[in-house]
Amino acid sequence: MAPDATVEVTYQLLDLAGDPVGAAVDVPWDETLGAFRVPAGSLQNAGAPGSANFDEAVYHHWHGRHRIDVDTGGRGPMAVPLAIHGSDRMSWYITGGAPLLRDADGDPNGMPVQISKNWHGEYWYHLYTMPTFSGRGPESMELTMASSKWGDAYAASHAQLSLVGWGDWGGHWDETALGCFGESVTYDPDMTLRRAPLDDVRPFLVQSADRWNWTGNVGGADFLRYRTAAQPYWERRMSRVRSTYNAVGPLLTNVSYSGLSSDGRIRYNVDTRLGAADDLVRVYLHFDYEFLEDVLYDRLAFFQVAADNYSDNLFARVAWGDADQVHEDRVVDDHGTTGYAADTDRGIALTGKDPWVMLYANQRTGDALPERYANIGFIVRSFTADIGGARLDVPHLNLRRSFNQQMSQYGVELGLPHEEGSPWCGASCLGETRFVPAGSRVQLVVEYVVPPADASRYYGQSDHLLALPSGAFEDTAMMLHLAPGNAMEVTASAGTVRRTHPVEIDTVLGEIAAEISIAGGLGYAPLVFHGLERHDGWRLERRNGEVWETVDQSRHGKDFAQVDFDADAGRWSVTVAVPIRGGGDFRLRRLAPGS
Secondary structure, three states: OOHHHOOEEEEEEEOOOOOEOOOOEEOOEEOOOOEEEEEOOOOOOOOOOOOOOOOOHHHHHOOEEEEEEEEOOOOOOEEOOEEEEEOHHHOOOOOOOEEEEEOOOOOEOOOOOEEEEEOOOOOOEEEEEOOEEOOOOOEEEEEEEEOOEEOOEEOEEEEEEEOOOOOOOOOOOEEEEEOOOOOOEEEOOOOOOOOOOEEEEOOOOEOOOOOOOOOOOOOOEEOOEEEEOOOOOOOOOEEEEEEEEEEEOOOEEEEEEEEEEOOOOEEEEEEEEEEOEOOOEEEEEEEEEEEOOOEEEEEEEOEEEOEOOEOOOOEEEEEEEOOOOEEEEEEOOOOOOOEOOOHHHOOEEOOOOOOEEEEEEEOOOOOOOOOOOEOEEEEEEEEEEEEOOEEEOOOEEEEEEEEEOOEEEEEEEEEOOOOOOOOOOHHHHOOOOOEEOOOOEEEEEEEEEEOEOOHHHEOOOOHHHHOOOHHHHOOOHHHHHHHHHOOOEEEEEEOEEEEEOOEEEEOOOOOEEEEEEEEOOOOEEEEEEEEEOOOOOEEEEEEEOOEEEEOOOOOOOOOOEEEEEEOOOOEEEEEEEEEOOOEEEEEEEEOOOOO
16 A cells, blocks of 8 residues: 555645745655655745845845645654655755754754755755654644754755766765855765865855855865875775764754775764854864774874865965964965975974964965955864873874975875874884874864955954954964954853863753853854753743843744754754854753743
C-alpha cells in the first residue's frame, strides 16, 4: 500500500503575516524520492514584489512561509519523509535561504532540514526532512525560509551546492552566506577543484560593484598540509571526508568535516561555525588532530592562510602580533618561487594574548568585482598540543612562499616549533627536529575574519566598525581592534560554559536554565544553550541595572531564535544572537504555562 493511502499531507502557501494564499493542495507520494513531494511556492506567489530593495528595512525580514499539515490517521509516533522542492525565489536570492521548521505556535521545533541547492536545475532548492508525528490527530508545522535577517542580525546559512551543470567538475561543494547578497565562505572538502578545502571568500556589506550584491573574492585557506620526510614530494591530504550538518542556520551554522590523512596516520575533525552578524564575515574553525602513528614529517601545518593553490590576491604585506602590539610586519617580496625561504621562517612563536595573523594591502586590480576592498586574517582563540606528553600552549607559525598563477604570495601556517633536535618536546620526539609520536593530539580554535579594507566601501551599520578612523581599515590597526575586542570571557552562575567562541552553555534543570556573564565581544554574538528538555517556552533575558529585560527581536511572530535537536541526547539547543559590544549578563528562563 502506498504511504499516501494511509497518511494525508497537505500544503498551504502563507504570506508574510502567516495568512493563507490560495487554497491548500494535497501532497502526493513520490516513489522516486521515497518521500511526500511538497510543491513549495515562491515569495512572489505569496504577494512579494519581484525584487527586494534592501535599502528598506521591511525586505530584510520578508521570510518565505509554508504550512504543512500531516494526518497519520491515528497511527504514531510516525516519521514522515518530506521532500520540499522550490525555485530560487523561495528566498530573495539563492545564496541565502536558511530553512527551519516551526510548530503551530511559531516556535522553532529543532527538527533538522537537509538543504541542497542546484543553480543549474529546474528546482534550485531541495529540502529534505523527516519529522515524527504523534498520531493524535492532524498536526501542523511551518517551514520558514529566512532570507536576509533573522531577528536583528543578518542570517547565517550553510548549504551543499550542487556543481552539476557547472563545467565538468561536479564534486562536493558547500556554500555559506550572511544575508542573501552573495556567498561568504565556500568549502571544497574533497578537493575536487584541487585548490584548497576553504575556497572562495568574500567580504560582507562592502560595495565592490553594487550595494547588496556579490563582492570580490579573497579566498582561500588550507586545513591540513602534510608531507612525510621519506616522501616530501607527496602531499598527504584530507581523505575519507565525512560531512556532518549539525545546524544550517539561521543564527549559527555547525558543519563538520572529518576523516583521515591520505596515509592514515592523522585523524582530523574540522568544525565550521558561521554566526549571524552585522559587521563582517567571522567563522570559528575548531580543529582536532589525533596522531594514530608516528609521523616524521617534512612539512606539517594545521591551518594555513593563504592556501598554496589559492593565493593570487597580491597582498603586499603580511603581519602578525597579539592584542597589544604588532610583532612583525613584512613586505611580500616578488620571490617568484615556492617553499620556505629558510629555517628561520619556520617555528616562529606566536606569543601574547589573542595572537593574530593578517594579509593586507591587496594590489590586485582589473577584476569585474574588485578584490582590493577586503583583507583577511585570523585570531588564535585557543591552542593546545600534547606531543608525546609534552604540553604546548603557544602556537607557532611558518612562512611559506607560493607562486600561484604567477603571483608571489606568502601563506602563513600554524604548526609546531622548529628547533634542532626538538628540545621543547623532550625525549618523546627522539631528538628529531620534525617528529610527532603516535598518541599526540593538537586542538585549536581559529577565528577567521574578512574585514573591509576601505572605509568608503563599507555600507554596514556596525557600531564598532563605524567608530574606527578610516585609516584603521587599511592596515594592522584593524586586527589590533578585532583580536582583543572579540576576546570574550564567559562565567556561569547557573549552567556550565562549554566554549566561548562561539558562546555555548550547558544548561541545568529548573526555571533558570542558565545564567552567564560575558566580558568583551564585538557585534552580534550567537548564544547557544544546550541540554534543554523541550524546544519551546524559553525566554532569553538581559540584565539592565537591577532589572532583567526580555530579549525580543521578533518582526513576524517568533522569528528571532534558532532551535536544534540532538537526537543522541534527546535534548534541544536554543540560540539567540544578541548585540554583545563589551559584554553583558544573560539568563535563559522557562516561562510558566500560559505566560
